[in-house]
């Protein structure tokens with residue numbers, strides 16, 4: 001996305017009034033505001049989703065991706081549900097669960113289970129993951145972009161199994177720069193009965209390198225006749241979300257990395273597209289307190305030892321781009337007990353605009 005011509009900095013209380021963004025419709029579901037929290041493996045668990053929900057501004061939240069075959073195996077063996085379904089049964093709706101695999105029947109069985117037993121609002125299919133374990137080993141995720149027929153089979157079986165709950169697909173632009181086929185894939189997704197398409201504007205071989213190509217995301221819109229287009233990639237400010245709607249013809253947007261340490265970003269983005277004053281960035285003390293609340297939720301579920309280890313990566317996200325973040329990151333990377341965690345937060349979380357001396 002280009003550099004903003006008139007960048008609206010959060011905290012300046014700008015209002016952007018000339019845009020009327022309607023709610024997003026995914027099947028019968030109304031997503032308002034049309035701003036989605038992306039699925040992120042290892043991050044978007046119940047604790048994170050709960051924090052996001054508390055700040056508001058998000059229309060639809062998603063779990064981490066869940067492997068359908070793994071879930072099916074656990075089910076057959078009467079074992080526990082996958083850990084990644086933590087919270088799903090009881091938390092507020094709407095909520096999307098994302099699954100991945102390449103077997104239409106397995107996907108359909110798991111989708112049905114999620115709908116019947118967990119009453120999820122949306123079943124999303126991962127066709128974008130570039131990680132070798134998913135692509136080369138399991139021929140799933142973004143690997144499937146090179147076999148659109150197979151994608152079509154997976155989607156239509158899942159749609160049939162989950163009806164009337166909507167099924168959505170999340171893709172990248174293609175596997176590589178030479179094999180960009182998102183326009184074609186979009187039609188397959190729509191014709192197979194999916195209720196929405198999310199596009200991350202990079203190809204799989206890029207992983208996260210370079211910039212998301214919003215021109216190409218925008219181009220896809222003309223290939224969709226019925227279902228909404230959700231754009232994803234590099235949205236890290238209220239202003240960029242505003243411009244995504246204004247300039248790129250998307251029906252919804254999805255935010256991933258930028259919300260990890262800034263769960264209040266959704267509320268800022270929602271205000272921007274609704275012409276309300278953009279809420280100021282929380283103070284550093286408020287941000288630290290948000291992180292501590294997140295920590296409590298993680299420890300409640302996983303206990304003090306595992307919870308503290310798990311929290312290390314989240315804590316680093318909260319400190320990111322702040323003065324003194326480097327000290328905090330290296331210190332928090334070694335904590336293994338709550339006492340150590342609190343001590344490091346007390347000493348090193350950058351609540352002062354000037355880096356703390358070490």
Ligand SMILES: Cc1cc2nc3c(=O)[nH]c(=O)nc-3n(C[C@H](O)[C@H](O)[C@H](O)COP(=O)(O)O)c2cc1C
Pocket residue numbers: 038039040041042043064065098126128129170200232233234235254255256257258
């Ligand atoms: C740590 C991490 C985990 C991710 N896990 C998933 C996932 O489980 N399913 C998925 O569809 N995309 C996953 N993604 C991709 C994001 O959903 C998103 O498409 C991508 O990060 C681009 O959006 P952004 O620029 O806003 O980060 C992941 C990304 C990151 C950084």
